[in-house]
Amino acid sequence: MIAASLAHQARPAWIEAAGLAALLLAPATLVLPAEAATSTIGRTWPIAEPDALSEIEGKVASLPPMTSRFGPRSDWTAMRSAALGVARRNAVRTVVPFYTLGDDIRLPDGRVLYPKGFTFNPLTYVRLPQRLIVVHAGEVGWALDEARPTDWILLASGSSPSPDPIALSQKVGRPIFILEDAVRQRLGLTVAPVIISQAGTKLVLDERAPAPVSRTAR
Numbered sequence: 001m002i003a004a005s006l007a008h009q010a011r012p013a014w015i016e017a018a019g020l021a022a023l024l025l026a027p028a029t030l031v032l033p034a035e036a037a038t039s040t041i042g043r044t045w046p047i048a049e050p051d052a053l054s055e056i057e058g059k060v061a062s063l064p065p066m067t068s069r070f071g072p073r074s075d076w077t078a079m080r081s082a083a084l085g086v087a088r089r090n091a092v093r094t095v096v097p098f099y100t101l102g103d104d105i106r107l108p109d110g111r112v113l114y115p116k117g118f119t120f121n122p123l124t125y126v127r128l129p130q131r132l133i134v135v136h137a138g139e140v141g142w143a144l145d146e147a148r149p150t151d152w153i154l155l156a157s158g159s160s161p162s163p164d165p166i167a168l169s170q171k172v173g174r175p176i177f178i179l180e181d182a183v184r185q186r187l188g189l190t191v192a193p194v195i196i197s198q199a200g201t202k203l204v205l206d207e208r209a210p211a212p213v214s215r216t217a218r
Helices: 013-034 052-062 066-070 137-146 165-172 181-187
Strands: 091-095 112-114 132-135 152-155 176-178 194-199 202-207
Touching (some): 132 137, 137 152, 137 165, 165 176
Parallel strands (some): 132 152, 152 176
Antiparallel strands (some): 091 202, 132 194, 194 202
């Protein structure tokens, strides 16, 4: 699922943005000295319509908090991470994330292109553009030190309940995602911390031990 959703990202978004910014700013630098003063021709009127973003923000601010409707976030099933054991030794292993179709894939004329039950390796066709770093709550600080700008940090649960990933993201200033159970099964994860990267048509699972101490927990 993760590999398929990242299939269209050939390069990290910030590289694309930096390249686009360079293309836009370079010509502007050249033409700015040649620009003359501007003038207004014809009648003008102030914008009467309210700012759309301000309207949206005002509407959101007037709504009751989600906790009043659904209870505290700690009770939301959507916020619960999959459980992983603690890595007891350093180990590196590989996994092939085969995927089996749950339904027929049909052409517009109704003919079956790929039948239900067809199994394939998505990594044959796509490349994972970043690593996945899966940790328990106490290892988030280590993950922050280890992560590259494009890496994703995923939070697994352990013997004690995991903290609120939204609050944790706000605390450390970087998105922290939950480890979904479907992803745990798909990638063959059993312990954390583990760094997942792609090598050819396989995933490399680099399990680290002993578990590092988080700087956020000090």
